[in-house]
């Protein structure tokens with residue numbers, strides 16, 4: 465069938481695709497197709513809208529008809545190529561498999577399957593946008609490039625995902641629905657070491673591996689890690705981040721002889737003969753001692769510079785810094801006030817008062833603490849907006865997820881519901897756990913959730929937040945692209961807030 469003319473356009477606010485057909489008195493076929501105005505020239509409209517298009521099938525003599533056969537011999541004509549492109553995009557957007565197929569078969573229309581319109585949209589994106597599964601299947605069979613991005617940086621998969629066209633998402637990802645949900649690994653959570661807790665009480669083994677030439681030491685001064693720059697080959701940037709500066713026993717022998725705080729971090733594998741890692745507190749030592757080993761190294765303050773670490777080193781850093789910070793704060797026994805000493809290779813502190821209650825049984829004061837906090841992306845009752853707020857301390861124009869500490873005796877759900885209501889006045893019901901992020905300043909575990917709102921009216925607590933607003937997916941997408949009209953943006957990819965927001969706007973995004 466050939467789609468021919470466009471009679472009427474009107475706007476409406478529905479995303480549904482309605483297709484009706486009837487036969488007129490002349491035997492000509494008429495179709496009324498409603499589809500989104502974004503069909504051919506807009507990525508994510510600020511206001512979803514619908515174009516009503518009345519399409520009429522006529523015989524081949526009609527003046528506007530584009531007959532592929534008639535241009536086969538002269539497809540190099542620019543006008544005809546332009547007509548062909550326009551026709552391809554309209555048919556892909558309208559779901560006309562037959563005509564898309566016929567256009568792709570025209571000789572001379574080289575690589576037409578990957579043609580782009582003036583906003584970088586391909587036929588695949590337009591079909592994905594409008595949920596035309598058959599067209600997508602056909603284009604995939606014709607070898608269309610699924611990795612092409614439009615001028616907004618979106619692939620066809622991004623487009624299909626954004627508009628919840630699930631069957632097309634499945635086609636483009638090649639995954640079954642069961643496989644869709646990926647495990648998220650947030651920054652600071654990718655520690656590759658096996659912690660080997662069974663070795664923490666094996667003093668002979670620890671003393672031996674400490675002196676092995678293969679053993680790695682990372683060092684901290686006043687909780688600042690010594691790092692080395694990662695030179696980014698092929699880039700104009702001088703560095704692309706930091707690695708932990710690694711030392712061997714021979715570099716630190718004199719310092720280790722002074723019995724500084726040493727923490728056994730773990731092994732590189734489950735094999736006890738694999739490379740062991742330790743963290744050493746070198747506070748008070750001259751930085752030059754370490755620059756003699758790594759001349760381009762330096763101690764860096766934790767936040768925000770630590771966010772520039774390579775991801776696996778950031779995981780090791782999180783373990784080391786959180787434990788060293790705990791030692792720094794637990795010099796004295798919380799139970800009786802006596803001084804404490806290090807035990808279990810840095811994973812315990814024991815009270816020196818032999819009569820102290822903390823020496824009888826297991827007490828949490830003897831072990832490194834972790835403080836749970838909640839961070840949640842609140843989704844509006846109808847699911848089309850999310851709630852973001854900003855504290856006065858945030859960088860100007862940055863909005864993020866609401867967050868707060870969990871209180872004693874509170875469940876994740878209750879903490880989430882309480883924090884959201886306190887900060888925004890919004891009541892939330894169902895809570896979905898998403899992922900977590902260790903935050904080693906000093907030892908927080910951030911529990912990331914998606915919270916589903918039951919109410920809509922915002923009432924800000926000015927003591928907690930400067931502003932709280934609902935944002936549409938379009939708003940959030942523009943914040944991600946740094947094209948928001950008010951220049952709003954959200955935190956960088958190293959923050960779990962970023963991953964929660966990205967999950968909401970694009971549930972299959974590869975983080």
Ligand SMILES: [Zn+2]
Pocket residue numbers: 797798799800801802815816817820821822
């Ligand atoms: Zn004590």
